[in-house]
Amino acid sequence: MTLAKEIRQIRQGSTMDTAILDVRQLVKHYGPVHAVKGVSFSIQPGICFGLLGPNGAGKTTTIEMIEGILPVSSGTILYKGAPRGESFTQEVGIQLQNTELPMFLTVKETLDTFRNLYTRRLSSQELVATCRLQEMLDQDNRKISGGQRQRLLLAMALSNDPDLIFLDEPTTGLDPQARRYLWEIVEDLKARGKTIVLTTHYMDEAQKLCDEIAIMDHGKIIAMGETRALLDTHCKGSSIVLPGPVPKQALERLGTPWFPLKDGRTTIQTEETDRSLKALMESGVDLSSVVVMPQTLEDLFLKLTGKALRN
Ligand code: ATP
Secondary structure, three states: HHHHHHHHHHHHHOOOOOEEEEEEEEEOOOOOEEEEEEEEEOOOOOEEEEEOOOOOOOHHHHHHHOOOOOOOOOOEEEEEOOOOHHHHHHHHHEEEOOOOOOOOOOOHHHHHHHHHOOOOOOHHHHHHOOOOOOOOOOEHHHHHOHHHHHHHHHHHHHHOOOOEEEOOOOOOOOOOOHHHHHHHHHHHHHHOOOOEEEEEOOHHHHHHOOEEEEEOOOEEEEEEEEHHHHHHHHHHEEEEEOOOOOOOOHHHHOOOOEEEEEOEEEEEEEHHHHHHHHHHHHHOOOOOOOEEOOOOOOHHHHHHHHHOOOO
16 A cells, blocks of 8 residues: 555545445447447545546546536446435536636636535635635636636636546646646645546646546556556656657667657657667667656556657
8 A cells, every 4th residue: 555545544534445436337329439438447535546548538528427417328436435416416526628617707706606506615715725816816707817717617616625526637738837836736635635536638747646547548448556556567667769750670670669759759668778779879870869768657658558648
């Protein structure tokens, strides 16, 4: 058991593993499209669980079935050990991928409107402090930046002080600083014992925030577990990144996985860095701009799906 897990269990006063969310054999057909093909996972309270996968893998469909937005074709979803009912509606917070904000309202008016939908709710002050909204409260929704908009959407999702929070690609399109700002908020939520289900295209984000991840491709989970353990198992070596295309013959000689990236770079995954570099040099590959890095979640993702999430 990891230290983080032990601390969570001590905080919860229990050594029992009671899943906050238990998903069994979830299936979704959109007419002839078999979008989700029997997905199962359990999420323990207090962790950040990342659902990752390339475009069209079935992440949003899976999340929206769990949230109750989409009907399931088949499968079981249990919240705190029971079928989802009124407590689920009251105790979850959802930040959708695309949400239209009400026009002609200020940020403060929007927050108040949302808070009033719930009986259990966070105070305005807490919401404003948690999501760092103070300086934008009187601004019209149409005039806030992308990062401010994401923080407002998160605040709306937190209005009811949820135990379980779904964040569907909360940082897509944000600049690095705005992303980091949002990460800090997610870390705060985790520190308060909230459970978070996060989908993201950014592997650095998943590696930083997620205690556990599931990687989906073609509607199925192809790898799942504690982030650190997955990395330790699958990503022992390093990544050699070359700035341009590399002749196929030279790559095949290496006997290790390699991937041409969309931006023209080539990445080679190896457990024997020196031997691979020597082999490339012997094949006449220009190594003057080579970069050698420890393998990351991005490399695990490439290895498992053959696709880069973002290039
Ligand atoms: P992205 O990262 O691009 O958001 P995703 O992993 O969330 O992708 P989904 O949006 O769940 O993937 O889509 C899974 C599959 O289901 C895709 O093939 C998609 O085209 C298909 N799909 C999604 N919504 C519908 C729909 N309403 N009708 C028909 N097919 C759909």
